[in-house]
Amino acid sequence: MDKDSNIVITGAAGFIGSCLVSFLNTEGYNKLILVDDFSQTDKDVNLKGKKFLKKIERELFFEWLQKEQPKIEFVYHIGARTDTTEFDYSIHEHLNVAYSQKMWRYCCENNIPLVYASSAATYGAGELGYNDDESIIEKLKPLNPYGISKNEFDKWALRPAQDDKLRRAQDDKLRQVQDDSLPESKSPPAWAGLKFFNVYGPNEYHKARMASVIFHSYNQIIKNGFVKLFKSHKPEFNDGEQLRDFIYVKDVLKICFWFLKCWQKDHKLFISGIYNVGTGKARSFNDLVKATFSAMDLKPDIRYIDMPEDIRNTYQYYTQAEMQKIKAAGYTEKMFSLEEGVDDYIRNYLSKNQYY
Structure with missing residues (x-):
């Protein structure tokens, strides 16, 4: 081949x-x-x-x-x-x-x-x-x-x-x-x-509601100067501290x-x-939004809203990929950290309306 x-x-x-x-x-x-x-x-x-x-x-x-x-x-x-x-x-x-x-x-x-x-x-x-x-x-x-x-x-x-x-x-x-x-x-x-x-990056512009939180956060900051995140509806998680493996x-x-x-x-x-x-490292939505503000050279302003009823009962509060299997199969390349990935996405694509 x-x-x-x-x-x-x-x-x-x-x-x-x-x-x-x-x-x-x-x-x-x-x-x-x-x-x-x-x-x-x-x-x-x-x-x-x-x-x-x-x-x-x-x-x-x-x-x-x-x-x-x-x-x-x-x-x-x-x-x-x-x-x-x-x-x-x-x-x-x-x-x-x-x-x-x-x-x-x-x-x-x-x-x-x-x-x-x-x-x-x-x-x-x-x-x-x-x-x-x-x-x-x-x-x-x-x-x-x-x-x-x-x-x-x-x-x-x-x-x-x-x-x-x-x-x-x-x-x-x-x-x-x-x-x-x-x-x-x-x-x-x-x-x-x-x-x-949780995959994020350029070429997701058409995905509307299903686009990444980074995409929505960037556009909220441009429009309003702040970002809305879902409140937690579980006592063991603080607002914005729901965790995802963002890749x-x-x-x-x-x-x-x-x-x-x-x-x-x-x-x-x-x-x-x-x-x-995934990356094998769960990060909070607060971390993600702070990285978004940082990539835009702005101070964070995060406000919390109730989670929509239609997704509240099926919402994942924590995901973190175990990555040992693919590493054992031979994949060993270093991955972007959340901050590195968000910075590249915003500075080189979102802020310039560029596609990959």
Whole structure:
């Protein structure tokens, strides 16, 4: 596999997907097949100036694959419905479960490595911690339909060979035809599910309510001179001291690219499995907002408001990725601290209205 190989990126017009397109371009990879719902024109600017081979509508992609029979060398399945306030599970089930199963099966049948986006939302309230030990995935209790859908696919991906009859039944339902010609392999030649924690950075301008707290804080400061944060509704947490593992998108991109480089260098270096993608260090929203003010060369002014009722019962008060697994697999690059990431994001992107 070389830089002229075809690489698929789903969710390519979105936040992480479009950043990944740019990152791969800088590494010399331009034969990229981009998949997304391109009717959402508010994301068009995310791909401006980027190099790629073809754009294909998400719902036409598998039909296109069957017709064109392209040679695909690697797949990044980043696309998903990520709105945690969308409670219609059928939407999540279609995009985050069924579509991902079809992508998995395609990679399996065509011997293509697959990296897909999972989520830290699968951990729910964190009753079992934030350990990416695959033995606990069946026991996780996500708090919203988005997290449930991501965990359902993780469970399906890990299903052992003896459960393949159930997988076959699900696949038949997806194809709407009976097909007994399943490949011998039950998995792609290499695969990784990446449990993204709280990712922030450029190209999230279109995400509205679901954009990062940094994005919203920056805009609140520009407009009002202060930032509103949610009060705590748990006595063990002070206002603004809810904790998250915030990871800068540039670190996410390096991890995604590392799997590709492992595969290229030696297939055995790509150790399949589900991995946390965070920094391993939880930080408070107060810390995050103070870093935002600092990057704008302003003194902090934080005010606290009640948390909306529609998210109060499903709100995570603490997340922190355990990162030993991916380090043991060979990833050792230093990550941005919260202050470093926020400073780069604001000074080089938000304040200049720049895209990555």
